[in-house]
Amino acid sequence: MQDWTDEYDVVVVGSGGGALTGAYTAAAQGLRTVVLEKTDLFGGTSSYSGASIWLPGTRVQERAGLADSTENARTYLRSLLGEAEADRQDAYVETAPTVVEFLEQDPNIDFEFRAFPDYFKAEGRLDTGRSINPLDLDPADIGDLADRVRPELDRDRTGQGHVPGALIGGRALIGRLLAAVAGTGNADLRTGIRFTGLVVEDGRVVGVTAEHDGRAQRIRATRGVLMAAGGIEGNADARADSGTPGRAEWSMGPIGANTGDAIAAGVAAGGATALLDEAWFCPGVEQPDGTAAFLVGIRGGIVVDANGERYLNESLPYDRFGRAMHAHNGSGAAVPSWMIFDSREGGGLPGISIPNTPPETHLEAGTWVRAGTLEELAAQAGLPADTLRATVERFNDYAKRGVDESFHRGEDPYDDFFCPPNGNPNKALTAIETGPFFAARIVLADLGGKGGLVTDVDGRVLRADGTAIDGLYAAGNTSASLSRQVYPGPGVPLGTAMVFAFRAAQHMAG
Incomplete structure (x- = not known):
């Protein structure tokens, strides 16, 4: 017999x-449901995202007149992943x-198609992409819940609130989902409560332990616990x-989030893990404070x-x-x-940096350097001057001819997706010739961990022998990704998280 603080059908971490x-x-x-968020704001990494969601073959693509289908998407995944976890x-x-049909039945949730190419040239690919996005959201439409959504990354890290106006991208997704959850009348949304472990009886997960304001809590889950609390990336x-x-x-x-607490609890309950050395990688502009x-x-x-x-081809998907x-870092x-x-863009980075720290701040900190000539730039960055000049001259020749003979930049629809028309034969190639010149330090960043608890088609956490732990489910970066070492297209992390969390809840509902 347990001394429970609260009881619900479903606990979501x-x-x-x-x-x-x-x-x-x-x-x-x-089902009586509670959401436990350890920080004081909802949304996690999802709120920082652009909220492209790779959910193929839905009525959203159909409304947009897009020639997409479940079979086409299956073909694309198979061409990239083979039969692994078919x-x-x-x-x-x-x-x-x-x-998508289930979510759009709620008046708070609406999606639309926005073009963004799939990331690989493979059978089943759509050059326009197949991802969907939540519509922008007027904060007034969800009342006080808007203040509980985590702001975009740069404002969040500097302690600011939302930009005035509509919630967009990940903030719109989280705001819409919060309103939908609250609107059921069957859920409690709790922040500032830290998940500390699972309660297991006779091999079944029956609840969780947590801490709020220094006080321990034991919350019963009669149907199950769904853990979707990020990976180990912050640990x-x-x-x-x-x-x-x-x-x-x-x-x-x-x-301070995504420290692997849920994964560790799942392991303690007997769950197997995979892909913990993997992540959703990206280049990062090193910041003056050591972040990216x-x-x-x-x-x-x-x-x-x-x-x-x-x-490499600098225009590759991230x-x-x-x-x-x-x-290349061996x-x-x-x-x-x-x-x-x-200096074509006034000294600004010719790319999208989130957050977008001002150039002068970088230059003062030394994370960027600036010089009147390539030789001076090389000296400041610690690069061999002759090699750097030869590299730039070779690239400039490619730009004038429109062909990157070394790495084929500009030959894929993704490469020039962000490039405005510039009169060049290949708009992804622009010569570097207008001084002063800049060098920005780039590091290996990520959008989250890709490894976690091994799960089945219904999000049930599996032991090493393949049996399921009764009452325990995982999704998102708390689970090992089915895409393994591949990132097929924009919004696969969100898409898989949403699908398998849906299937987990359906399984709990019977």
Whole structure:
């Protein structure tokens, strides 16, 4: 017999897109549900995202006139992943239309298609992409809940609230899901409550332990516990133990969150893990405080290693960029790398940096350097001057001819997606010739860990022998990703989190 503080049908640990989808699915079907968020704001890393969601073959694509289907998406995943976890691949694409239809039945939730190319040239790919996005949200539409949504990354890290106006991207997704969960009348949304462990009886998870304002709590879960609270990305010790490339301070998650508590609790309950050395990688602009800014949408400049040489197509999708950086770093030459660019954009970075720290702040801190000539720039960045000049001259020749003979930049639809027309034969290639010149330090960052608890098609946590732990479910970055070492397209982390949290809640509902 347990001395319970509270009792619910379903306990959800975490409050990102996956967690709230699971909570809404359970609560909308009459199950008494509680969401436990250890910080004082809802949304986690999901709130920082652009909220592209890779949910293929849904009525949202149909409304947009997009030629997409479940079979086409299945073909694309198989071409990238082979038969690894084919049952979960199938469950993902086959359930996606149902998830979208179920969510859009709630008046708070609406999606639309926005073009963003899939990340690999493979059978089943859509060059326009197939991801969907939540509509922008007027904060007034959800009342006080808007103040409980985590702001965008740069404002959150500097202690500011939301930008005035509509909630967009991940904030719109979290705001809409929070309103939907609250609107069921069957859920409690709790912040500032730290999950500390699972309660197990006779091999079944029957509840959780938690702490709020220094007081211990024991919360019963009669149907089950869904853990969707991020991975180990914010835990330096766990990353070191697992061999995860990069550093905790370079990860894009909220500071102090995503420390692997849920994964550790799942392991203590007998759960198996996989892919803990993996992450959703990206290049990061090193910040003056030692953190990193997510770098995406590169439209100019080049990236060189410590030897002053290019080693990749700089316009690759961000995870592929990060993996190329890691693969090239065997000798330690690629982390950090340097992004070399000129003054065409007034000294600003020719790409999207989130957060976007002002150039002068970087220059004062030394994370960027500036010089009138490439030779002076090389001296300040510690690069061999002759090699850097030769690299830039070779690239400038490619830009004038429109062909990157070394790394084929601009040959894929993704490469020039962020590049405005510039009169060049290849708009992804722009010569570096307008001084002064800049070099920005680039590190190996990530959008979250990719490894975690091993789960089945219904999100049930599995033991090493393949049997399920009764009453325990995981989704999002708390679970090991079905995409393994591949990032197929924009919004796969959110899409898989939402689908498997939905399936977990459906399983708990019977």
